[in-house]
Amino acid sequence: MSKEGFKFTSTKINPSLKIVIVASKWNADLVNPMVQSASKHLKELGFKNLTVNYVPGAWELVHASQKAIQEADGVISFGVLIRGETTHYELISESVAQGLMKVSIETKKPLAFGLIATENQAQAEQRTNPKQLDKGKEIAQSLVEMLS
Numbered sequence: 001m002s003k004e005g006f007k008f009t010s011t012k013i014n015p016s017l018k019i020v021i022v023a024s025k026w027n028a029d030l031v032n033p034m035v036q037s038a039s040k041h042l043k044e045l046g047f048k049n050l051t052v053n054y055v056p057g058a059w060e061l062v063h064a065s066q067k068a069i070q071e072a073d074g075v076i077s078f079g080v081l082i083r084g085e086t087t088h089y090e091l092i093s094e095s096v097a098q099g100l101m102k103v104s105i106e107t108k109k110p111l112a113f114g115l116i117a118t119e120n121q122a123q124a125e126q127r128t129n130p131k132q133l134d135k136g137k138e139i140a141q142s143l144v145e146m147l148s
Helices: 028-046 058-069 088-107 119-130 135-147
Strands: 016-026 049-055 075-084 109-120
Touching: 016 028, 016 058, 028 049, 028 075, 028 109, 028 119, 028 135, 049 058, 058 075, 058 088, 058 109, 075 088, 075 119, 075 135, 088 109, 109 119, 109 135, 119 135
Parallel strands: 016 049, 016 075, 075 109
Antiparallel strands: none
16 A cells, blocks of 8 residues: 555544554564554554554564454554565565464454565665654554454
């Protein structure tokens, strides 16, 4: 979703729904602004039952999200991957994307995909910065709309 194409529409919400944000500590300087922006947006919409759980890296997002979604109405999984010189980027990004999709399908609950995979640091900074593309807010709004 591009900034120009995404509209933050008002939506009928149930503020008692439980939302869990699962966030990677790897690339925390990029992940934390998304967590903060998403949390702020959800609180402004009236959600009160919001928890943030941190995991070591993107790989652990799948397991932690699977565990969190058992007790939650919806989950947001945040992580940032930046392409390096090896195939590690491809292995992790593809595996995590498939794993999170499987969790959502198997539990029949919404799981917002907040794994930002970029070619370089500049792209990652632009996407995670609340003053630029603000993917944190955008992904939180996606979950809200799926919960409606």
